[in-house]
Amino acid sequence: EVQVVESGGGLVQPGGSLRLSCAASGFTFSTYAMNWVRQAPGKGLEWVSTINGGGTITHYADSVKGRFTISRDNSKNTLFLQMNSLRAEDTAVYYCAKCRGYSGYDDVDYWGQGTLVTVSS
């Protein structure tokens, strides 16, 4: 059974940093691209970042480019999102989401339960 479990969310002050993790199981992690998608309270879904299965190609939304870094450790079946220079508008539930294929040019076929990031003083 496919499982992705996010962790690392919490309350952080504006300008601060946070590192999210996503532990994956139930599938061959290195053969699938992974995403981070966020949802602000009461709002819709916003794509944040994608990384291919090998970890060699990454893409970012303009809203986080230069501040967030996506990475993965295929030996530990874990996806990361390093978030720096956090702003109030980054407050959201962050979902770890598995792609259907290796490249990332695919639909998301499985979502984790999400982890809440709150940026506030």
Next chain:
Amino acid sequence: DIVMTQSPDSLAVSLGERATINCKSSQSVLYFSNNENYLAWYQQKLGQPPKLLIYWASTRESGVPDRFSGSGSGTDFTLTISSLQAEDVAVYYCHQYYSIPYTFGQGTKLEIK
């Protein structure tokens, strides 16, 4: 960026009746080399993560009831629930994965009339 616009924003349908949600993309999401539309539909129930219903515009994900169907091509797409059940109350999102940045529609809230 490809803008995804859903209509209506909210919808109330009687149990057993048909529900139709539309999604329009600001440019085509049809990839001519494989003749596939890079368009998916997700269902999000209150307090839960999204769940994939349809991909490639019309392919039903494994385990999704056959009352859910997707249609359309190019820039205009439709999600149809043929006979609404109580458990279908949710927000529905369309999503294009044709080009980065990937984008979602604003969501359509489906309720029981």
